[in-house]
Amino acid sequence: MRLRPSLLLLGAALCGLTAPTYAQEAPPPDATEARDPAEATATPDQLYGGPPVPEVVDPTAEVDADQVIDFAADTLSYDEGADIVTASGNVILVRGGYRLRAQTVEYNRRSGVVEARGNVIVIDPGGNQAFGDRVELTESLRDGAIENILLVLQDGGRLAARSGKRVDGRSELDRAIYSPCDIDDSEGCPKKPVWQIKAVKIIHDPARERMTYRHAYFELFGIPVLYLPSLSHPVGGSGSAGGLLVPDIRLDRSLGLELKVPYYLSLAKNRDLTITPYLYTDANPMLGAEYRHLFGGGPARVGGLITKATRETTAGNDKNDVRGYFFANGRLQHSTAWRSTLGVRLTTDDTFLRRYDISRDDTLRNFYTLERFGGTSYLSIEGWAFQGLRADDRAGQQPIALPLVDFQWRPELDALGGRLEVRANTLAITRTDGQDTQRALAQVRWDAATYTPMGQRVTATAMFRADAYHTNDTDLSPFPIYSGKDGWSGRAIPVAALDAEWPFAGPAFGGMQTLTPRVQLVGSGKGDNSDIPNEDARAVDLDDLNLFSLNRFNGFDRWGGGARVTYGARWTLDRPNWRVELEGGQSYRFDKDSDLFPVGTGLSGNFSDFVGRSTLKIGSFVDVTHRFRVDKNGLEVRRNEIDATIGSRRTYATIGYVRLNRDIQLEDLQDREEARVGGRVAFARYWSLFGSAIVDLTGRGEDPLNLSDGYEPIRHRVGIAYEDECFELGVTWRRDYTQDRDFRAGNTFLIRLSLKNLGR
Numbered sequence: 001m002r003l004r005p006s007l008l009l010l011g012a013a014l015c016g017l018t019a020p021t022y023a024q025e026a027p028p029p030d031a032t033e034a035r036d037p038a039e040a041t042a043t044p045d046q047l048y049g050g051p052p053v054p055e056v057v058d059p060t061a062e063v064d065a066d067q068v069i070d071f072a073a074d075t076l077s078y079d080e081g082a083d084i085v086t087a088s089g090n091v092i093l094v095r096g097g098y099r100l101r102a103q104t105v106e107y108n109r110r111s112g113v114v115e116a117r118g119n120v121i122v123i124d125p126g127g128n129q130a131f132g133d134r135v136e137l138t139e140s141l142r143d144g145a146i147e148n149i150l151l152v153l154q155d156g157g158r159l160a161a162r163s164g165k166r167v168d169g170r171s172e173l174d175r176a177i178y179s180p181c182d183i184d185d186s187e188g189c190p191k192k193p194v195w196q197i198k199a200v201k202i203i204h205d206p207a208r209e210r211m212t213y214r215h216a217y218f219e220l221f222g223i224p225v226l227y228l229p230s231l232s233h234p235v236g237g238s239g240s241a242g243g244l245l246v247p248d249i250r251l252d253r254s255l256g257l258e259l260k261v262p263y264y265l266s267l268a269k270n271r272d273l274t275i276t277p278y279l280y281t282d283a284n285p286m287l288g289a290e291y292r293h294l295f296g297g298g299p300a301r302v303g304g305l306i307t308k309a310t311r312e313t314t315a316g317n318d319k320n321d322v323r324g325y326f327f328a329n330g331r332l333q334h335s336t337a338w339r340s341t342l343g344v345r346l347t348t349d350d351t352f353l354r355r356y357d358i359s360r361d362d363t364l365r366n367f368y369t370l371e372r373f374g375g376t377s378y379l380s381i382e383g384w385a386f387q388g389l390r391a392d393d394r395a396g397q398q399p400i401a402l403p404l405v406d407f408q409w410r411p412e413l414d415a416l417g418g419r420l421e422v423r424a425n426t427l428a429i430t431r432t433d434g435q436d437t438q439r440a441l442a443q444v445r446w447d448a449a450t451y452t453p454m455g456q457r458v459t460a461t462a463m464f465r466a467d468a469y470h471t472n473d474t475d476l477s478p479f480p481i482y483s484g485k486d487g488w489s490g491r492a493i494p495v496a497a498l499d500a501e502w503p504f505a506g507p508a509f510g511g512m513q514t515l516t517p518r519v520q521l522v523g524s525g526k527g528d529n530s531d532i533p534n535e536d537a538r539a540v541d542l543d544d545l546n547l548f549s550l551n552r553f554n555g556f557d558r559w560g561g562g563a564r565v566t567y568g569a570r571w572t573l574d575r576p577n578w579r580v581e582l583e584g585g586q587s588y589r590f591d592k593d594s595d596l597f598p599v600g601t602g603l604s605g606n607f608s609d610f611v612g613r614s615t616l617k618i619g620s621f622v623d624v625t626h627r628f629r630v631d632k633n634g635l636e637v638r639r640n641e642i643d644a645t646i647g648s649r650r651t652y653a654t655i656g657y658v659r660l661n662r663d664i665q666l667e668d669l670q671d672r673e674e675a676r677v678g679g680r681v682a683f684a685r686y687w688s689l690f691g692s693a694i695v696d697l698t699g700r701g702e703d704p705l706n707l708s709d710g711y712e713p714i715r716h717r718v719g720i721a722y723e724d725e726c727f728e729l730g731v732t733w734r735r736d737y738t739q740d741r742d743f744r745a746g747n748t749f750l751i752r753l754s755l756k757n758l759g760r
Helices: 007-014 042-049
Strands: 070-072 075-079 084-095 096-106 113-123 129-138 146-153 160-169 171-177 194-206 210-220 221-232 248-252 256-260 262-267 271-280 285-294 298-312 317-335 340-347 363-373 377-386 398-408 419-430 437-449 459-471 486-500 502-510 511-524 562-575 578-589 612-616 622-630 637-647 652-660 673-685 689-695 712-723 727-738 746-755
Touching: 160 194, 271 298, 271 437, 340 377, 363 502, 511 612
Parallel strands: none
Antiparallel strands: 070 084, 075 084, 084 096, 096 113, 113 129, 129 146, 146 160, 160 171, 171 194, 194 210, 210 221, 248 256, 248 746, 256 271, 262 271, 271 285, 285 298, 298 317, 317 340, 340 363, 363 377, 377 398, 398 419, 419 437, 437 459, 459 486, 486 511, 502 511, 511 562, 562 578, 578 612, 612 622, 622 637, 637 652, 652 673, 673 689, 689 712, 712 727, 727 746
């Protein structure tokens, strides 16, 4: 079937004109950024020049039959006998949110018919634009008929037809073509759209945000590939219309060929439901659903997946069972002061999420938080529960933290030139087959900062904290070093600190440099840790973030007491469009407590290890951060961490490397070494290559170049993608090298095809 006029012919007619065409040049493609619909909608001034279109105060208001048409034109004449007003030359008419522009407009006052000729443009309140040679409209400018029509939708789609009419806001086009693709090349001359739909009739209904076709052909690269007697899909961006979403096709090592076809249902302006069937050649089908609701106080969603499939148990037996996953999250603002946050993630078994490529988490966290924000106070009431997915996780050892209450208050009063902070915290941890712990603490802190005449910033701190603990079933703890003792225990912790910084600034290397030495003195009660259980302060490690902290432990259950001095410096150099920052330091403890910090954390002994960080930023093109810890005795590098991003939005590389050489045989503190690399290279105009890899280097020994010893890839992916303003195609190859029971190592191939503006 051959239909005229086509989008290609319309593009040819516009090629070579000095005035801009309706087809806007597509922005550079980026798979992570959606196209702005506003860029695809040209204003009348962009198309033909001339005076600006008058603004309408309320485009959504009901059209008043007696409303006067506002207009502007070069010349105006009136035929008194025929009662016809004729406007010529850059004519602009505005009424009720509808705008018309043409070279000549005749308005028959008796019949109420408006006839426009010559480069006619009609714009509705939604921003959709209709172009034609001759347009006949009612005096409301809402309904009428158009010859050789071109309709440019607000979301970037285009409709071309031999003729059309608009009735009650709906556009009905005969022998028409729809496509969101550009029909002009970079020089403004015509090209074939990547894809288009030709139909005997196309109906565009803006109220329902829907496009309907009768006897349609789908063409890809100019070749008819599918005949559709009837077709309908949503258009527009408000989400009020339902329909099929973009399908996913993948070939998985254990599931076979997978087809994922989501279907979107709009239940109301603030509610929707997405139902997703998953079909596999080597596994039973799976059904997924997600419900979203925007309440007056905020968003919430709930969903899950369910199937019946065989799974391998920890004993090595296969079991055919119902498998699935449930999730829910949301945040509701109850009032200006109160807010709730919820997160739930539950699965039927350990390997379901990894087998079906949903998540690689080894622990699922479930929580509810109720917060109150006052002018000088903050209250948080939380509950936490966990599901461990590792093979050696025991359900009875998973903690249930309920309640966890934290209260902070900073009164608005001058306390000897400083500020007071009062804090209280309580926690109850219960395990069905393990140690139980209850904790309560109260803390008062005073901080006062001042500047000396020489420019030093001096901060004085005084704090007192009292803790009470109760513990039972410590013999069930898998880590006796963290268990504490059964029964009640407590401690009192007084703290005093003095912190001084002295910045020096001046010009250097074409920019401005700043050198800031810093010294901190801390005196504290030792805070006996021997009988106290350790639930939240296990992963202790000295770094640049906690070097000047009053407590180097990251939780409440451990306190690093005694007297110490910490010293360091920060140097920055700022030049136009780039910045360099270096900082580092060390501390000295006046009393030696061999049991306070494990050897290898950088804090054992009198002198700590050296820690620091360096940062280089060059505009938005280069961002490199290096963090390190150097052993105080043998100057060995105990921590070496690099994160770098280099490149532009379309072509970039990311590099990550971490090596922890601490030689500590404790949970959360074991040595590891890992490298990560990723990137994307854009070429031609719409094509890009991308890839990433994660490699475990922990077992390489002392020789950093010996990749054969302990080199263990974890996962990598490589792909190629094409994306323009209306079409997206991506092919990805991913390989996993780890496995756990029925989660197998192997290859996965993913094919993604997206026809933009066709579905959601």
